[in-house]
Amino acid sequence: xxxxxxTDAATQGADQFQAAGAYSAAGVTISxxxxxxxxxxxxxxxxxxxxxxxxxxxxxxxxxxxxxxxRCVNRLENPNAGTITVGEHEATHPDVNLDAMRRQIGMVFQxxxxxxHLSVLENCTxxxxxxxxxSKAEAEAEALAQLDTVGLxxxxxxxxxxxxxxxxxxxxxxxxxxxKPQLMLFDEPTSALDPETVGDVLASMRKLAEAGMTMLVVTxxxxxxxxxxxxxxxxxxxxxxEEGPATEVIGSPQQPRTQDFLRxxxxxxxx
Amino acid sequence: xxxxxxxxxxxxxxxxxGIFLAVVxxxxxxxxxxxxxNSFFSIENLGPMFPEIITVGLFNTVKYTVVGFxxxxxxxxxxxxxxxxxxxxxxxxATGYIEFFRGIPAILVFIALGFGASLAFGVNLSTLQIAGxxxxxxxxxxxxxxxxxxxxxxxxxxxxxxxxLGMPAWRAMVTxxxxxxxxxxxxxxxxxxxxxxxxxxxxxxVGMAGGAAELTKMGRxxxxxxxxxxxxxxxxxxxxxxxxxxxxLLARRMEHRSPRTGKK
Ligand SMILES: Nc1ncnc2c1ncn2[C@@H]1O[C@H](COP(=O)(O)OP(=O)(O)O)[C@@H](O)[C@H]1O
Ligand SMILES: [Mg+2]
Numbered sequence: 022x023x024x025x026x027x028t029d030a031a032t033q034g035a036d037q038f039q040a041a042g043a044y045s046a047a048g049v050t051i052s053x054x055x056x057x058x059x060x061x062x063x064x065x066x067x068x069x070x071x072x073x074x075x076x077x078x079x080x081x082x083x084x085x086x087x088x089x090x091x092r093c094v095n096r097l098e099n100p101n102a103g104t105i106t107v108g109e110h111e112a113t114h115p116d117v118n119l120d121a122m123r124r125q126i127g128m129v130f131q132x133x134x135x136x137x138h139l140s141v142l143e144n145c146t147x148x149x150x151x152x153x154x155x156s157k158a159e160a161e162a163e164a165l166a167q168l169d170t171v172g173l174x175x176x177x178x179x180x181x182x183x184x185x186x187x188x189x190x191x192x193x194x195x196x197x198x199x200x201k202p203q204l205m206l207f208d209e210p211t212s213a214l215d216p217e218t219v220g221d222v223l224a225s226m227r228k229l230a231e232a233g234m235t236m237l238v239v240t241x242x243x244x245x246x247x248x249x250x251x252x253x254x255x256x257x258x259x260x261x262x263e264e265g266p267a268t269e270v271i272g273s274p275q276q277p278r279t280q281d282f283l284r285x286x287x288x289x290x291x292x
Numbered sequence: 293x294x295x296x297x298x299x300x301x302x303x304x305x306x307x308x309x310g311i312f313l314a315v316v317x318x319x320x321x322x323x324x325x326x327x328x329x330n331s332f333f334s335i336e337n338l339g340p341m342f343p344e345i346i347t348v349g350l351f352n353t354v355k356y357t358v359v360g361f362x363x364x365x366x367x368x369x370x371x372x373x374x375x376x377x378x379x380x381x382x383x384x385x386a387t388g389y390i391e392f393f394r395g396i397p398a399i400l401v402f403i404a405l406g407f408g409a410s411l412a413f414g415v416n417l418s419t420l421q422i423a424g425x426x427x428x429x430x431x432x433x434x435x436x437x438x439x440x441x442x443x444x445x446x447x448x449x450x451x452x453x454x455x456x457l458g459m460p461a462w463r464a465m466v467t468x469x470x471x472x473x474x475x476x477x478x479x480x481x482x483x484x485x486x487x488x489x490x491x492x493x494x495x496x497x498v499g500m501a502g503g504a505a506e507l508t509k510m511g512r513x514x515x516x517x518x519x520x521x522x523x524x525x526x527x528x529x530x531x532x533x534x535x536x537x538x539x540x541l542l543a544r545r546m547e548h549r550s551p552r553t554g555k556k
Contacts, residue, residue, distance in 0.1 A: 097452055124458030134453035138471050148457040151467055200457060 046073040046235040047108030047125065047203035049094060054103035056089055063089045065259035067103070071204075076236040078246040078267070081256035082282055087239040090256070091206045094237065095126045108203050124152065127197030131209040133189040135181035135196070141168065142177040145196045153200070160199070167195040171225045187218025191225050198229075205229065207238040241286060247271055255279045331521035338520050341510075341527065348503065349510040350531050352419075356492040356506060357535075359420065360427025361485055367428055368435025375440050386436065393433035399494050401426045406498030419504035423495040427488050434484055442477035443469060482543035486536045493532075507531050 049071040056064040063086045071077050079087050092098040094105055096112055096119055105112040110122040136144050145164035149155040155163075168174045171191035181189055190210055197205060207226065211219045223245050230236055230249050240246060246253050246267050253270040255263045255278075263276045274280045295303070374386035393401070405422045409415055417425075446469050454464035493508035500509060507528040514524025 095456055097456065120458050120460050123456055126456070128453075128456040130449060130453065132449055134447075134449040136450065136453070136468055136472075138475070147467060148454075148459060151463060152458055152460075197457070 045203055046233055048073040048075075048235065049204060049237065050104075050106045051090075051094070052104055054090070054093060054105065055101045056086075056093055056098060057101055063259050064093070064100070067256075067259075067261060069254065069261065069264075071235060071237055073203075073235055074233045075251045076230045076234075076238065076249055078250040078253045079237065079239045079256060080241070080243075080246065080253060080270075080282070080286075081262075085256045086259045087256055088208050091128075091208050091237065091239055094204075094206060095123050095128055097128075120152075124200050125203045127194075127200060127202035127205040129190065129193050129197060129205065129207045129210045131213050133181070133186070133193045133213075135189055135192055137181050139181075140177070141173065141179050141181065141184070141192050144181065144192060145177075145199045148196075149199050164195070164199050167198045168192070170198075170228065171195045172221070185218050186214045187221050190214065190218075190222045194222075194225055194229070202234075204235045204237070207236065207240070209239050209241065211240070211242060243271055243283075243287060255282065257282070332523055332526050334518075334520035334523045337518050338514075338523060338527065341514055341518060341524060345507070345510055345514075345524075345527055345531060348505060349507040349528065350534070352504060352506040353489065353492050353531070354535065356420065356423035356427065356495065357485070357489045359424035360431055360488050360492065363424065363428035364431025364435050364484075364488070365481075367432030368439055371432055371436035372439040372443070375436060376443070390433045390436055393430050394437075398426070398430045398491050399497060401429055402494045402498055406495075419495060419498070419500040422498055423492060423506075426494070427491060430491070431484060431488055434487075435481065438477050438480045438484065439473070442473035442480075445476050446472045479543045479547045482539055482546065486539045486543075489535050489539070490532065 049069070051067055051069040054064050054067040055062070067086075067090060069077075069090075079090070081087050089098055093100045094107065094112060096117075100113060103113065107122060107126060110125070111117055112122060135141075136147070139147060142161060142164055145167060146155075146157070146160035149160040149163065150157060165174055165177060168177055171194055173188055173191055173195065176184060176188065176192075181192065184192065194205075194210075210226070211222050214222065219242070223242060226236070226238070226245070227249050238245075238250070248267075250267045252264060253267045254261055255270055255274070255276070257278050263270055263274060263279045269275075270279065271283060274283055371386045371389060374382040375390070377383055377386075402422065405417065405426050409417050409422075450468055450472065451464050454468040455461070459467065492506060495506060496508045496512065500506075505513070511525040511528025514520070514527070515522060518524060
């Protein structure tokens, strides 16, 4: 397999994603969000705003509640208190149409979660066909276009387990995009990858950011956060400790907990 | 003198071969081979047993088993769904049923249906009805647990990914969970079919008319009819193997296949 070829395809032509601003991006508003698992209070009152088209990176130590926060936004977890709105959907409203809301929120998981019994192409067409009622031809044309933007059109008839981790994750991104989401959630999308395949995934995410997608990204990739994020939010023990432009939060953090975390992430051998 | 590992392996092999040879010699000398041949392998005295053992016996065994399996699969699916239901009464009923019928000998169910149904309700059930429903009642308890385990073996992330894309719960189950669970449960379901094939012989205790006879009944009756000792029973046994060995090979092949790709 020519890795060069896919790398080129993944990095070239950001214009292949829909032209910048073409996404009807939705904003996110989170206020007073609390979430407990039994006695364990994981989110202790989170307030956060993501503007339409904005890219926010969420950083923090393992166990600080980043995944739980992300999963509350598309209601894979049910919050105990607080409100979340995504575009025109009030995610925390008791009468919210969860399925309709989730169709407008793409999610990319650390473990990819591609459907192993379906081909790459079927992974990308199954939901548009079964849920949106698209014809096979229509869904396949859209899926191939999205696979092309992540540089994997040529692998569309493979099974997921015949792909490298990085390729699987890019398929997962394409799969989410076939639903024309207005917000994309990424939960440590590169943490389960071999180092040499991380770059292609980050390149695809950067292109998506440049195309105007609203993105909420949990990541330990400080380089990506610095270069792509409009804003960085540092969480610790269920609370937002510090937030601001990447240059400030990562470059010159004000809070001792942020400084401590970044020292350990950027300099793992120092201690 | 120290022995190398290879020497030791050779000595061990020699001892095993020696024991085997001794047993073969003792059997050859002591056993009455002509009696064995007459009792178990008097094929030449079985003329009229063929082709009936196939066209009637084997056919009926397959018929009872298939009916039991199909209805067992339906009942098992229902019980598995009840077992996983959010409504507790369904869970209790399903759990009670499953524990009850997995805990009692299947022969009790055959007796209850074969003799009890007419006593209790005054209905006369056909052999197919008795055998089919008795097998289905027992099989559905086992199949329910197999299906539940299969559904729960599909990683949670699969359903989360489907729901995150906007699939309703039922759609995620039908499109994502069940197809993956199906591959997981095929080998155990095949094993269940093997057990059912053998359990269909339990209809013997109820008795049946000639045309409805299955393999065990024909094997047992053959002992009285033909001057061939136990040979009819041996033939019946081979007929069961004709059914169970291919199923067993099939199950083993499926177990060795990767459940993800369907390839070796
Ligand atoms: N489904 C769950 N049930 C119980 N506890 C959970 C569950 N999910 C997460 N937690 C707990 O919540 C805390 C925060 O987890 P998580 O949101 O995954 O943190 P992060 O993504 O920042 O590492 C952890 O202590 C974790 O054990
Ligand atoms: Mg996490």
